[in-house]
Amino acid sequence: MGVNRRKFLKIAGLSTFLGLGGKTAFELLAPGKLEAALPIMAGKRWAMVIDMRRMNEETIAKCQEACHREHNIPDLGDPKVEIKWIWAEEFEHAFPDQENEYIPEKVKHKNVMLLCNHCSNPPCCRVCPTGATWQREDGIVMMDWHRCIGCRFCMAGCPYGSRSFNWGDPRKAPKDLNPDFPTNREFPTRSKGVVEKCTFCDERLAKGQLPACVEAADKMGKDLVIFGDLADPESNVRQALSKHYAIRRKPELGTSPNVYYII
Amino acid sequence: MYDGGKIIVGLIVCLAFFMSPFIYDAGKAAKAPDPELTPKAKEAKECVMDTSYMKTSHMHLLDKWRNTVVRDGERYHKNTGNGKVYYKSLQVTCLDCHSNKSKFCDQCHDYMGIDPYCWDCHIEPEEKK
Numbered sequence: 001m002g003v004n005r006r007k008f009l010k011i012a013g014l015s016t017f018l019g020l021g022g023k024t025a026f027e028l029l030a031p032g033k034l035e036a037a038l039p040i041m042a043g044k045r046w047a048m049v050i051d052m053r054r055m056n057e058e059t060i061a062k063c064q065e066a067c068h069r070e071h072n073i074p075d076l077g078d079p080k081v082e083i084k085w086i087w088a089e090e091f092e093h094a095f096p097d098q099e100n101e102y103i104p105e106k107v108k109h110k111n112v113m114l115l116c117n118h119c120s121n122p123p124c125c126r127v128c129p130t131g132a133t134w135q136r137e138d139g140i141v142m143m144d145w146h147r148c149i150g151c152r153f154c155m156a157g158c159p160y161g162s163r164s165f166n167w168g169d170p171r172k173a174p175k176d177l178n179p180d181f182p183t184n185r186e187f188p189t190r191s192k193g194v195v196e197k198c199t200f201c202d203e204r205l206a207k208g209q210l211p212a213c214v215e216a217a218d219k220m221g222k223d224l225v226i227f228g229d230l231a232d233p234e235s236n237v238r239q240a241l242s243k244h245y246a247i248r249r250k251p252e253l254g255t256s257p258n259v260y261y262i263i
Numbered sequence: 264m265y266d267g268g269k270i271i272v273g274l275i276v277c278l279a280f281f282m283s284p285f286i287y288d289a290g291k292a293a294k295a296p297d298p299e300l301t302p303k304a305k306e307a308k309e310c311v312m313d314t315s316y317m318k319t320s321h322m323h324l325l326d327k328w329r330n331t332v333v334r335d336g337e338r339y340h341k342n343t344g345n346g347k348v349y350y351k352s353l354q355v356t357c358l359d360c361h362s363n364k365s366k367f368c369d370q371c372h373d374y375m376g377i378d379p380y381c382w383d384c385h386i387e388p389e390e391k392k
Contacts, residue, residue: 040338072386136336144333145384186355188384206338 041205043229045120045139047258048200048214049240050113050225059220060088060113066216067115069183070201074173083164085198086115086213097250107263113225115213116141116162116198117249117257124154124163133195139230139258140200150193159253163197166190200227230258296370304360304367311342311349311356325353325381354385362388 003011064086067073073083088111092098095112122141125134132147133154155163169192173181182189187203190196201211209215210227217225228237237260240246246260264270279286304310310317312324328351331337340349350356361367364387372379 134334138336142333146329146333182386185386185388186352188354188386191380191383202336203338206336 041208041210043138044231045229045258046118046200046205046227047139047230047237047260048115048211048225048227049237049246049260049262051223051240051244051262052110052112053262054221054224055111055113057088057111059217059224060086060111062220063113063213063216063225064088066212067198070187070204070212072170072182072184072187072189073196074170074181075177076168076173077177081167083166083170083196085164085196086113088112089114094249095247097252098247112261113213114160114162114249115259116200117160117255117259118198118200120256120258121254123157123159123253123255127153127157129153136202140202141197142199142202143195143197145188145190145194145196148194150195152195154195159250159255160257163195166192166194166196168192293374296374298368298370299363299366301360301363301367303362307360309342309345309347310360311340313344322379325357328353353381358388363390364388365390 067086071085073085076082091110091112092108094114118139118141120139122135125141129151130147130149132144134142136142152165155165170189204211214225214227226236226240228235230237232238241260244262246262248257248260332351338351340351358364
């Protein structure tokens with residue numbers, strides 16, 4: 001996408017030197033020309049709005065299954081070593097800061113679909129010593145598994161428990177629980193000693209597709225889970241947020257999460 | 264020289280031990296690799312870059328790809344020769360044509376004694392035996 005400072009200076013210096021100045025430099029520096037002609041979902045601040053009023057255990061499980069099959073996440077059969085990109089948690093555990101003692105029972109014990117919040121101010125990125133996790137220009141908190149050294153600082157930094165560590169090789173997951181693993185031969189698995197989490201399906205956005213969980217949710221009901229660009233006032237997510245009251249997980253920590261829940 | 268006989272015998276034994284791999288393999292040159300193209304790869308005629316570049320520098324291209332794809336979100340590659348656009352992916356694009364990994368990739372890598380760790384994560388194509 002962008003051109004870093006070093007590259008910019010190199011190109012600018014070279015083009016000035018050659019006396020080509022204006023047009024050539026402009027052409028060389030125009031980023032993503034190739035990408036611009038292709039069907040790519042582009043945004044400035046990706047966000048998700050989950051309508052918890054209409055979600056239940058079954059719909060959450062379907063979204064989770066779609067995600068985990070898409071990204072070759074095995075069922076390891078042991079909660080101590082589990083890998084999760086999407087998971088379910090009771091409302092009172094997902095939102096411990098909602099200090100109303102007398103919320104309706106059915107809300108209190110309702111399961112909430114949780115995933116990485118792709119915070120605008122992500123603590124995980126600040127603590128990563130190798131730059132293996134960072135925030136992209138479109139707001140996605142991305143992971144580079146080539147660079148992760150498995151120090152797990154990010155797991156300590158994330159206040160939402162969105163990150164999982166591969167204690168073993170995922171390809172050695174029990175065969176009886178994962179008969180058709182790897183489920184998506186177009187996506188890699190991870191290796192032992194690497195941290196992983198949801199990436200808002202950046203590889204699907206690059207092909208102009210919606211994230212796998214959103215696609216799965218769309219099959220179960222309209223606008224159950226919606227995905228869009230918060231920076232665009234006309235976007236579906238902004239429309240939904242202006243129509244309904246929505247909450248976010250632990251906003252008081254200042255991480256500015258980008259996953260919203262309509263309660 | 265005290266114990267000269269023992270020292271000389273010892274030296275010969277040591278030398279023979281260290282030379283043993285060379286003596287064992289003497290006269291048996293390892294077969295030079297001859298990467299095989301699948302019918303699909305043959306039909307395509309040209310790879311994502313020209314063949315001579317791919318032969319010498321595919322590792323640099325793949326390294327560049329993995330950095331630009333993951334870190335910069337640049338997922339498409341344009342062949343500077345014929346202008347065709349490719350989706351940058353070892354698993355999806357490269358191995359779609361070169362689906363015979365053992366005959367195309369491994370042969371040379373084994374010959375050169377290198378063991379790239381790409382396959383720890385990237386899934387190999389299923390090959391017919």
